[in-house]
Amino acid sequence: xxxxxxxxxxxxxxETMSRRxxxxxxxxxxxxxxxxxxAGAAAPAMAQAARGDAANDVNLLNAARALEFEGIAAYQxxxxxxxxxxxxxxxxxxxxxxxxQHNEELEKAIKRLGGEAVGPKTSAQYxxxxxxxxxxxxxxxxxxxLRLERGxxxxxxxxxxxxxxxxxxxxxxxxxADEAAHAATFMIDLASPISAKTPLF
Amino acid sequence: MKFPRRRTLPLVLAHAAAAGVLAATSCxxxxxxxxxxxxxxxxxxxxxxxxxxxxxxxxxxxxxLYAAKCGACxxxxxxxxxxxxxxxxxxxxxxxxxxxxxxALSDADLVWDDASLDEWLRAPTxxxxxxxxxxxxxxxxERADIIAYLQSVSD
Numbered sequence: 001x002x003x004x005x006x007x008x009x010x011x012x013x014x015e016t017m018s019r020r021x022x023x024x025x026x027x028x029x030x031x032x033x034x035x036x037x038x039a040g041a042a043a044p045a046m047a048q049a050a051r052g053d054a055a056n057d058v059n060l061l062n063a064a065r066a067l068e069f070e071g072i073a074a075y076q077x078x079x080x081x082x083x084x085x086x087x088x089x090x091x092x093x094x095x096x097x098x099x100x101q102h103n104e105e106l107e108k109a110i111k112r113l114g115g116e117a118v119g120p121k122t123s124a125q126y127x128x129x130x131x132x133x134x135x136x137x138x139x140x141x142x143x144x145x146l147r148l149e150r151g152x153x154x155x156x157x158x159x160x161x162x163x164x165x166x167x168x169x170x171x172x173x174x175x176x177a178d179e180a181a182h183a184a185t186f187m188i189d190l191a192s193p194i195s196a197k198t199p200l201f
Numbered sequence: 202m203k204f205p206r207r208r209t210l211p212l213v214l215a216h217a218a219a220a221g222v223l224a225a226t227s228c229x230x231x232x233x234x235x236x237x238x239x240x241x242x243x244x245x246x247x248x249x250x251x252x253x254x255x256x257x258x259x260x261x262x263x264x265x266l267y268a269a270k271c272g273a274c275x276x277x278x279x280x281x282x283x284x285x286x287x288x289x290x291x292x293x294x295x296x297x298x299x300x301x302x303x304x305a306l307s308d309a310d311l312v313w314d315d316a317s318l319d320e321w322l323r324a325p326t327x328x329x330x331x332x333x334x335x336x337x338x339x340x341x342x343e344r345a346d347i348i349a350y351l352q353s354v355s356d
Contacts, residue, residue: 056330056331056332059331059333060335063283063335067273129279130279151274154273155336159335
């Protein structure tokens, strides 16, 4: 999952200049060439901080990509299981395509930041990490789907605060809402109790 | 930094809680006495060190919180989006051999314990800038519960 622009050593605190100013300068200002040019310019510390922020955001978005890939694989496992009734096949296919669209959005955002988007693991790896051999019934699949979708909604909400580029906040909030909508349908299917207390995620 | 070592609750009880089964009476009372003892130790520590310390952690609540908040990315025994967690308490940061960490974690020279897990879960990107994990737990009690659970799968 390495993306080659890990900027762990670059301090991200203590910024004196609007990140947006730098990031919006031509959109791709943080491509390798742009970032180098900035770093060599009059204010290397500021350029470095902005580049560090962008690299850190890229790492967070790549973890979200990894999450979406796992979701896509989980729906594929469900579709291949032979355990889904016909109407559930429609939902699984639809939701899987939503997750594919999420990954396209994430890839675009990562590229805008000058980063490189990670790809999927092998399907055998997903079968193992999701312990797919334990899925014996349609209900097992619904429970897995609920767990993953609910967790993904919560995970996206948890990305709002650490993402430094505020342009990304709306994106992750929208993705969280999609995951919550998916989760809600599985809660209904499973007659899963809905908490009396909000927030639900 | 000195932290009292947590006692581990029997895992079987933790599982009952995760399944949504209300804790049995015997379990409740063991937690209660455990909590009383820990409060005393914690207060002493707080006085000695004059620093905020975590409240008492409850591994049973921690397991439920873990499923809801960490389960999107982590499992106890499988590397997924993040590394597997069995044995994490007491292990080096970035210490799972077959998981590919970011440089932020693989270069770190630190052991996961109460204090370091608390700092991490407060704000992972502040503790290790460049990490791929952004998810934070803002509530002190929830962090303490989750850390108690992580310890219970590490002993």
